[in-house]
Amino acid sequence: MNAFAIRSLLLLLLASGVQLAWAQARDIRFELGFAGQVVADRWNPLRVSLRDQPAARLVLEIDRGNLREGEQIVRYEAALAAGSGLYVFEDDVFVPTWRQLTWSVRTPEAVLASGSLDRRQVDPRPLHLVVARDVGSQRQQLGDEARVVDVLPNDLPTRGAAYAGVDSLVLEGTTAAPSARAVAAAAAAGVRVVVLEPLPERFDPLAGLVPAEQQRLGSGWLIRAPPGDLAASLTATARLDTTTLLAALSVPPLDEPPQGRAQVVVLAAAAAYALVVVLLVRLGRLPGLLSAVMLAALVTVGSWQALRPSEATTLRSRSLSIGGGTLAHRLELRSVFSRSQQEVRLPVSARLLDTPQWQTGRDETVLDLPRWSAATLALKPRLEPATLRWDGETLYNDGELSLGEIFVLGYGVQTQRSGVLGPGERLGVTISQDSLIPDSYSALVAHLPMGSALARSGGQIFVALSDREPWAEPRSEVR
Numbered sequence: 001m002n003a004f005a006i007r008s009l010l011l012l013l014l015a016s017g018v019q020l021a022w023a024q025a026r027d028i029r030f031e032l033g034f035a036g037q038v039v040a041d042r043w044n045p046l047r048v049s050l051r052d053q054p055a056a057r058l059v060l061e062i063d064r065g066n067l068r069e070g071e072q073i074v075r076y077e078a079a080l081a082a083g084s085g086l087y088v089f090e091d092d093v094f095v096p097t098w099r100q101l102t103w104s105v106r107t108p109e110a111v112l113a114s115g116s117l118d119r120r121q122v123d124p125r126p127l128h129l130v131v132a133r134d135v136g137s138q139r140q141q142l143g144d145e146a147r148v149v150d151v152l153p154n155d156l157p158t159r160g161a162a163y164a165g166v167d168s169l170v171l172e173g174t175t176a177a178p179s180a181r182a183v184a185a186a187a188a189a190g191v192r193v194v195v196l197e198p199l200p201e202r203f204d205p206l207a208g209l210v211p212a213e214q215q216r217l218g219s220g221w222l223i224r225a226p227p228g229d230l231a232a233s234l235t236a237t238a239r240l241d242t243t244t245l246l247a248a249l250s251v252p253p254l255d256e257p258p259q260g261r262a263q264v265v266v267l268a269a270a271a272a273y274a275l276v277v278v279l280l281v282r283l284g285r286l287p288g289l290l291s292a293v294m295l296a297a298l299v300t301v302g303s304w305q306a307l308r309p310s311e312a313t314t315l316r317s318r319s320l321s322i323g324g325g326t327l328a329h330r331l332e333l334r335s336v337f338s339r340s341q342q343e344v345r346l347p348v349s350a351r352l353l354d355t356p357q358w359q360t361g362r363d364e365t366v367l368d369l370p371r372w373s374a375a376t377l378a379l380k381p382r383l384e385p386a387t388l389r390w391d392g393e394t395l396y397n398d399g400e401l402s403l404g405e406i407f408v409l410g411y412g413v414q415t416q417r418s419g420v421l422g423p424g425e426r427l428g429v430t431i432s433q434d435s436l437i438p439d440s441y442s443a444l445v446a447h448l449p450m451g452s453a454l455a456r457s458g459g460q461i462f463v464a465l466s467d468r469e470p471w472a473e474p475r476s477e478v479r
Contacts, residue, residue, distance in 0.1 A: 027051040028105050028113040032093070035149050038117065039165025040097045040124045041243075043380065045157050048080065048089045048105065055082035056105050056112055060093065063100040064356065072356040080105065091362050092161035092380060094351040097122055123147065126165050131156070132172035141231040142168075153178035160189035160218075160329060160383040164242065168192045168234055171206070172227070173199040180205050188218025188327040188383050192237050196227045216324025216467050218383065241447065245320060246331055246378055248443040249461075250353070254316050254335035254376055313338050317459055320444070323386030324465040326398075332379040338369040350377040388462040390453050395427045395464065403455035403462065405438045410450050413438070421455065429453070 029049040038044050048058055058078045065072035076093050095101070104114035128148045130138045139148045157163075158181045169186050171178065173196065183206060187193045195203075195210050210222045214233070219240050225233040319332040333353075336344055344367040352358045352367075353376045359366040367375055387399030395414070397403055403421045406414040412432030421427055437445055440461065441454050448454075451466030 027053060030103055030105070030113070030115060032095070032103075032117070034127055034129060034151055034155065034166070037127055037147060037149050038095055038121060038123075039126060040095060040122050042095065042124075042126075042165035043092045043161045044095050044165060045159070045162035046089075046091045046093045050080060050087045050089075050105070052084055053080075053082065053087070053105075053112065054107055056080045056107050058089065058103070058105055060103045061101070062096060062098045064096045064098055066099065069356075074351075074357055075359040077359070077361050090157065090159075091349075092157075092159055092164075094360075094380075096351075097124070126167035128168045128170065129156075129166055130170045130172070131175055131178060132170065133174035137227065138170050138172070138230060141228075142234075143231075156182035156186065158182045158185045160185050161381045163189040163191050164381060166191050167239055168194060170230060171195045171199075171203075173197075173203055177203045177205060180209050183222075184209060184217060184327065185383060187220040187222050188324075189329055189381065190219040190240055190242065192221045192223060192234060192239055194223045194225055194230055194233050196230065197224055214467075216465050218324050218327040218386075219322040219329040219465065220324070238449065240322065240449075242329075242331060242381065244447045245322075245444065246333065246353075248447055249318055249320050249331065249333055250376065251443040254318060254333055313342075313344060319460050320463065321384065321387060321460065322463045322465065323388055324467070326386055326389070328384050328386040328462075330382050330384050334377045334379060335374060336367060336369065336377070337374040339372060341369065341371045343368050346377070348377070349380040352377055386464070388453060388455050388464040390429065390464045390466075392451075392466060393429060395421065395429060395453055395455075397421045397423055397425050397455075399423060399462075401457040401460070403457055405440060405456045406453070407438055407441060407455075408451070408453045409445060409448065412436075 027050065031047040032038055033044045046060075050056070058076075058080055060076040062074040062076075063071050064074060074096060078089065078091065080089055081087055098117070099119060101117040102114065103116070105112045125145075125147050128142050128146050129151050130148060131151055131153055132138060135148060135150045139146075142148055153176045156169075156178050158179065163186045166186065169183070169191050171183070171194070183193055193210075195206065199206070210224055212224070214221055214223045214237065216222075219242075221237045223233045223237065314337040316335040316337075317332060319330060321328045321330045323329075334346070334348070334350070336346070338344060346365045346367070347363055348365055349360055349362055350365045351360070355367075355375050365377065369375060385398070387397065387401065388403065389396045389398055395406065395408075400423050402423065404419060406416075406421060406427065408414060408429055411429055412435035414427060414429060414432060415434075416427055440456055444454070444461070444463075445452075448463060449465065453464040455462045
């Protein structure tokens, strides 16, 4: 075979390999954010679609470092199942401000597909999602600086964390009706959902979800408005800032080292031991000295058994559940304190607040902790049934926990005979002379609207939001 034939064969094989790789990558679709728009420093929806692919692994690497500090990698990994036909993987990922963001779908033998996001795409501004055939008029009302994204009804997730970077969701009625579950998830996660009237009959399933002109659901709003009142509706309602609420929830800090024995007790025990040793040595001479040595060995072993911690790792948690209507938006912090150098695996999806790099996945977060160190995690936000609910006159405990320290902004401390609001119980709200804010809520109330009701059970704080905004003056008489 001459050189020309060999060269032709190599070119043919190379072209076939490129075509095969291109065809394989074409059957793998990676989507991050809404319509390719990612909100930096927020949770973003992730979707990977595979068709007729082997079992693989998704690896997302985010370098959040700089030239002075070097690489600081946040790594996300997830298993992708094999099978014929279409397989879709969905999750939510916290995307910090990145210097470099790359992704790949790989097997142990090869990389099936890969890509990256340009540094110039970093943008922390929230999104305004519009479900409409023509978004021109809504874009004008939202302003030139707003990040307006045109989405399809089927593009709306049903997971609350996916909407962490979304400010508003506008439904016009010129498209197919979105899922009522997706709309409820968006509102409960803090999004201001605006339904522009009139709506066609195919939107009737949403009519029961938005029965009034405006109402709370979770930490967000459901609003009905004419097409020309979109801007006014958004101005009249405010979105809660979960970033500031998380910061307030972390006060006092969770990552302080656990308390050991009281210093007075340790000093008293040491003084008693020293006195016994002195008496044994001075009065017992050689037998006393031998007894003191034996006593030292016994005290050493006994002290180690008595004073050493039972676990090498200490976990603490504190949560905030923000409810409106029947749903609540749950934010949770966890602190991990390690007494030894170890790798800690937690069965949660989370981001770290005080550590520049970590590894996480759908159901696990991995921490590499040095000896005698701590880390604080913010768990992925989630939705849950509301525990504390109130209609402007009466507070209801719809959960299974007994709630104490009941306080309503504008009304003051609410007291009851038993001191707690038990499961299934209700409490009429009145204006109280005791308006002193409990210490548990002092950092939170500055970031909550007037009329918010707060209650607590251990490290869990429950907030019930008022449907009125601007909030009405408190009433002195309650039914």
